[in-house]
Amino acid sequence: MENFEFYNPTKLFFGRGQETRIGSLLVEKVGTDSQVLVVYGGQSAKKSGLLDKVTSSLKASGINFVELGDVRPNPTYEKVKEGVVLAREKNIQAIVAVGGGSVIDTAKAIAICVPYEGEGWDFFEKGVVPKKALPVACVLTLPAAGSEQSKRIVISHQGRKLGTGSDIVRPFASIINPEFFFTLPPKQVRAGVIDMMSHIMERYFTQTPNTDFISGQAEAALRSIMKNGLIVRKDSQNYEAWSQIGLAGSFAHNGFYGLGQKEDWACHGIEHEISAWDETITHGEGLAVVTPAWMTYVWKENPSRFVQFAQNVMGVKEDTEEKTVLAGIAALKNFFKEMGAPVTLAELHAEKLDPQELAEKAVKIPGTLGNFKKLHSEDILKIFELMR
């Protein structure tokens, strides 16, 4: 195990009716009569009545607010800039995100850009570390990105999708009421489940030895997400199954599953280039295509890790190491299919993507991608072939 630091001060409020606390949480943080920016996405937050509940709670607590709606999936830096202008103009003291990862990431990006004097894209492109941020509270509508507890932000700009992070961007409070997941379309359900699994797998596939405790936690979390994912796919109003997914997905990306080990993140790196190339591609669906291909390409770097995955997560075992590994990967792919996800570039409608361009972009800033195996652009080209 490696040395580590871990700090996760997000206050979590979980369960039915918790969204009505948002007003008092803001009062506690920035005081009554303060100015708050409410960020949300499309029409669903309005239709479901959640946005009304949130703004009513703010009003009842004497909090003033302005709204920034229409945040889209794969959220853009343009939208962030719009929010920054608005927030500065209105002298905003805190931000409330009502939505999923795109909305929360937009809110977190606005939160670091408002007090920053330079160009906010520096955080993402130049690796400037955020030192100040407005406080952010979240009301989650989609369990997937884990942004409601995470220290990460991912934003798209000029055909690239880049991330930044720091403990100061963790929301100070997050509300998760699984009832708001009942009306999610199947595409978002599967994309969310796959995204949270990926957040655990990107950490689980490590070359750091002796990670028994965290590896066991990761394996159990993956099993629970898969089990409950299949339940909600068939029974979208199953509060208890959604609760498991909401809770697992939120912890999946707060850092716990990577404590003391070197993480990978190559699949996310490759997928970010795919959904930056075509923003109608959903991140979680892209991961369903990338992950098994990545696994097939890299497993020989540390077969025992993949045997452990096959046995402890996918519950498969064959008579040779190689067969067990491949059966594990096949079982994961089957699970993605059962969830209704695409598992090839064609099914993702991404067969026209230029492999060379993707491979070059994916390694452009870090130089190489991932840690389980350090990938160069030629490796990514080979993984690309395995996605067909």
Add this chain to the structure above:
Amino acid sequence: MENFEFYNPTKLFFGRGQETRIGSLLVEKVGTDSQVLVVYGGQSAKKSGLLDKVTSSLKASGINFVELGDVRPNPTYEKVKEGVVLAREKNIQAIVAVGGGSVIDTAKAIAICVPYEGEGWDFFEKGVVPKKALPVACVLTLPAAGSEQSKRIVISHQGRKLGTGSDIVRPFASIINPEFFFTLPPKQVRAGVIDMMSHIMERYFTQTPNTDFISGQAEAALRSIMKNGLIVRKDSQNYEAWSQIGLAGSFAHNGFYGLGQKEDWACHGIEHEISAWDETITHGEGLAVVTPAWMTYVWKENPSRFVQFAQNVMGVKEDTEEKTVLAGIAALKNFFKEMGAPVTLAELHAEKLDPQELAEKAVKIPGTLGNFKKLHSEDILKIFELMR
């Protein structure tokens, strides 16, 4: 699952050499030239050189300090009062605990008593909720109580051992360097392992339905603690195995393993009366005697939970439900024996304890004990018989 709130802002610093950060952590929290109280236990913190390292780090950071040593196992309110007088006299702004649960709990108790105008024992006996606390930082020497991340404090006074808690008593920073566990005597090793297992089991044995995710996390954590417990029992200098135990033990009591479910805590309640009766009894060893007896008495309240425990934690399965449950309990008891722990009152040297007095004291304040099955004094008498 039940609604819940969770807030755990303790900053964790894990691994070799982390103890040298203590000075700068204090500077960050209360500024240089501040006054700090350093709390520790017996001679081991001095002999190991850890206390020197900590005070050197404080000096190097320009932090002034006074020492309060000689905190004993099953720490007393008298010692807390001694610390409170000293802290007020010296105008202490923060507390550094160098030790295990007893030292940390003493530090946390001083931290809430210093700013409190009433009698500090009110927190424990009258259920007064702490509203203010001095900041506490920990350097852990014994993985067991999990106090370095927890919101709980347990203190002994006038033949009773009582607890209090609030998120404000969580340490703001905790340092865990597994190297400091190498010299622990076998008795403390087994007591620590059993105590952290108990913190998970007190939460795992719940009547709350639909706790799939957290239950899976708990099962995996228990397996990892047992596996690595047996390793360090034989190989006391195994850094990697100690790392798993140090990490698991620290998360075992921070609240994660009880999210969304009603917890039990009857075993802790009974054991606290045993070690309050004879303070030479180590809490973790007391739990090794109480827990299997409690299990044997209560399992019929929810057999499927105990079947799940037997299969998923202890890895045993028999041809009937009852046999599986009993085999699970027997396997746990065997594990305790393998660790060298007592499993009967006689082995604990507690056979002279008055069952009637213990049973009455254990239920005195709460009225009943536990939630998996609500225990009255007559139930505790029956559990007592199972401990013989």
